[in-house]
Amino acid sequence: MSQSLKSPPPPSSGTAAAPRPKTAPSLMTRALARPEIGAFLAAVVIYIFFFAVAPAFRSPESFSTILYASSQVGIVAVGVGALMIGGEFDLSAGVASATAGLTCAMLCYQFNLNMWVGAILSLALALFIGWLNGYLVVRTGIPSFLVTLGTFFVLQGANLGVTKLVTGSVASKNVSDIQGFDSLKAIFASEFSIGSVTIKITVVWWIVFVALASWILTRTKIGNWIFAVGGNAASARAVGVPVNKVKIGLFMAVGFLAWFYGMHLLFSFNTIQAGQGVGQEFIYIIAAVVGGTLLTGGFGSALGTAIGAFIFGMTVQGIVYAGWDPNWFKAFLGVMLLLAVAVNLYVKKISSTRKA
Amino acid sequence: MTDTLSEHADPTLHKGEPLIEMTDVGKTYGAIRALSGINLSVGAGEVTCVLGDNGAGKSTLIKIMSGLHGHSEGTLKVDGKEVHFSSPRESLDHGIATVYQDLAVVGLMEVWRNFFLGSELTAGNWPLAPMKVKEMREIADTELKKMGITVKDINQPIGTLSGGQRQCVAIARAVYFGARVLILDEPTAALGVKQSGVVLKYTAAARDAGLGVVFITHNPHHAYLVGNHFIILKLGQRVLDKKRSEVSLEELTAEMAGGRELAELSHELEATQR
Numbered sequence: 184m185s186q187s188l189k190s191p192p193p194p195s196s197g198t199a200a201a202p203r204p205k206t207a208p209s210l211m212t213r214a215l216a217r218p219e220i221g222a223f224l225a226a227v228v229i230y231i232f233f234f235a236v237a238p239a240f241r242s243p244e245s246f247s248t249i250l251y252a253s254s255q256v257g258i259v260a261v262g263v264g265a266l267m268i269g270g271e272f273d274l275s276a277g278v279a280s281a282t283a284g285l286t287c288a289m290l291c292y293q294f295n296l297n298m299w300v301g302a303i304l305s306l307a308l309a310l311f312i313g314w315l316n317g318y319l320v321v322r323t324g325i326p327s328f329l330v331t332l333g334t335f336f337v338l339q340g341a342n343l344g345v346t347k348l349v350t351g352s353v354a355s356k357n358v359s360d361i362q363g364f365d366s367l368k369a370i371f372a373s374e375f376s377i378g379s380v381t382i383k384i385t386v387v388w389w390i391v392f393v394a395l396a397s398w399i400l401t402r403t404k405i406g407n408w409i410f411a412v413g414g415n416a417a418s419a420r421a422v423g424v425p426v427n428k429v430k431i432g433l434f435m436a437v438g439f440l441a442w443f444y445g446m447h448l449l450f451s452f453n454t455i456q457a458g459q460g461v462g463q464e465f466i467y468i469i470a471a472v473v474g475g476t477l478l479t480g481g482f483g484s485a486l487g488t489a490i491g492a493f494i495f496g497m498t499v500q501g502i503v504y505a506g507w508d509p510n511w512f513k514a515f516l517g518v519m520l521l522l523a524v525a526v527n528l529y530v531k532k533i534s535s536t537r538k539a
Numbered sequence: 540m541t542d543t544l545s546e547h548a549d550p551t552l553h554k555g556e557p558l559i560e561m562t563d564v565g566k567t568y569g570a571i572r573a574l575s576g577i578n579l580s581v582g583a584g585e586v587t588c589v590l591g592d593n594g595a596g597k598s599t600l601i602k603i604m605s606g607l608h609g610h611s612e613g614t615l616k617v618d619g620k621e622v623h624f625s626s627p628r629e630s631l632d633h634g635i636a637t638v639y640q641d642l643a644v645v646g647l648m649e650v651w652r653n654f655f656l657g658s659e660l661t662a663g664n665w666p667l668a669p670m671k672v673k674e675m676r677e678i679a680d681t682e683l684k685k686m687g688i689t690v691k692d693i694n695q696p697i698g699t700l701s702g703g704q705r706q707c708v709a710i711a712r713a714v715y716f717g718a719r720v721l722i723l724d725e726p727t728a729a730l731g732v733k734q735s736g737v738v739l740k741y742t743a744a745a746r747d748a749g750l751g752v753v754f755i756t757h758n759p760h761h762a763y764l765v766g767n768h769f770i771i772l773k774l775g776q777r778v779l780d781k782k783r784s785e786v787s788l789e790e791l792t793a794e795m796a797g798g799r800e801l802a803e804l805s806h807e808l809e810a811t812q813r
Contacts, residue, residue: 313718402669404659411656414645421605422657423628424714481647
């Protein structure tokens with residue numbers, strides 16, 4: 184017995200010791216092929232920049248604030264990024280958060296419902312909006328940019344109109360006394376401390392959603408399908424990928440995340456402004472594009488979108504810490520977007536040229 | 540090169556046995572008649588070539604067989620049973636795989652992901668079950684090597700391969716996943732001479748392994764190199780339907796180039812020159 188145990192040398196040792204074949208790509212080449220590489224380098228540069236110019240930026244407390252700002256964008260952006268990899272846009276993702284929050288708040292306040300019931304009903308509505316967006320896109324063949332532009336305006340108008348009709352003002356009533364509020368607040372809008380630093384729960388959720396999305400995109404067949412649907416829907420369909428289901432599913436995932444952020448808004452401020460969320464949809468798209476997602480679909484990563492959101496959080500807070508006029512922020516955002524698109528185009532060109 | 544084919548080809552296939560039979564198949568899109576009265580049979584171990592100019596109805600014919608559009612008249616039989624496809628998945632489940640000219644693969648995705656697209660290996664059946672990435676990479680690499688397609692790196696985007704290699708990967712994938720009938724849509728149209736040769740060799744290998752092949756092309760020379768049976772379509776109608784023994788390349792070429800119409804045209808042109 185013991186003889187047989189020691190006699191054969193492990194077969195892998197020979198191959199492991201052999202030098203790497205020349206044809207294998209170097210670490211550098213593989214890193215350059217990652218969608219998020221440009222965003223990662225930009226994030227490092229921006230971090231060093233603010234670290235140097237703004238002393239207030241350096242404290243751990245500031246870092247926690249930056250993470251909170253990033254998570255507020257990052258949660259929905261991760262869904263929008265995945266949707267864009269799947270080749271579609273969602274311009275209604277910003278206002279859908281307000282719709283979800285308003286629905287929950289007004290239902291519970293008007294009908295004396297437990298907040299949990301309101302949260303679940305508003306989730307159903309958010310998923311329905313996502314489904315409707317997806318269904319209209321795959322059914323009519325109208326570009327998602329136009330379909331969701333339509334839903335964007337419908338929701339924006341309905342948010343204001345219904346809220347005014349129900350409450351007489353442009354915000355939902357304070358719901359903090361309603362049953363179930365505290366338990367939901369613990370889920371969506373609590374915070375905890377590590378040493379002297381307070382961390383918002385949304386940061387944890389953000390990390391969870393990014394990890395989950397990364398898993399789905401790179402390790403599951405659904406992820407494979409998402410890339411295929413965005414990269415070449417016709418050939419994906421030809422090998423049996425359920426293209427329409429994948430697209431509708433992605434829209435519903437964005438609906439879910441928009442609902443999640445809407446719940447965060449509701450349970451941290453006890454009320455929702457009817458006009459909230461307008462403009463956010465572009466921030467989500469920018470986060471995804473800065474993170475290396477191709478506007479035309481088929482390429483990108485969840486981590487990249489997260490880095491895009493982090494750049495957003497860092498800049499929006501960094502400008503404040505540096506004591507500059509915050510109005511400059513939008514200008515900066517525009518420049519970032521243009522740079523990101525240029526880098527992405529370059530990357531696509533490199534990765535699609537013949538090598539073998 | 541034929542290793543993959545003979546290994547994975549369905550052993551129940553017998554040469555000459557009809558796999559697809561179409562009787563009087565037609566297709567209308569609203570008031571527009573795209574195809575009518577098509578009789579076509581695809582036998583195991585045979586290459587049926589469908590030739591025709593642009594707009595002749597070739598694409599419609601492919602779409603009916605591959606399940607993208609259902610036919611509106613006539614009968615379509617697969618393995619002797621009448622079917623009416625409403626999705627590509629159904630057609631694939633009957634063992635009919637289509638390799639499209641320019642949409643065979645997703646260019647930005649890695650070679651191994653393309654190879655397994657739509658038929659991923661997963662550990663478990665639940666939707667978020669992890670794919671067996673390592674295994675998939677190894678299988679894709681071995682299968683491609685067997686065919687003589689050397690890829691620098693199985694992880695490189697498939698868009699970096701040449702057009703001919705991409706077609707071959709797509710054909711190999713279809714065979715690996717148990718296709719009994721291969722529909723090749725203009726596989727050589729965008730390729731150079733050498734690349735076309737590779738694809739044609741592979742087509743012949745698929746035929747010899749016992750698969751039924753439908754070879755769609757507008758190049759009679761390529762068709763004649765591999766075909767057993769030739770059908771020429773014009774304006775949605777069949778204008779020629781002959782076995783290899785009944786037709787010569789010259790006849791095929793002449794018919795494809797327009798036949799009588801071409802003769803008339805040359806007559807007219809000569810008249811104007813005088």
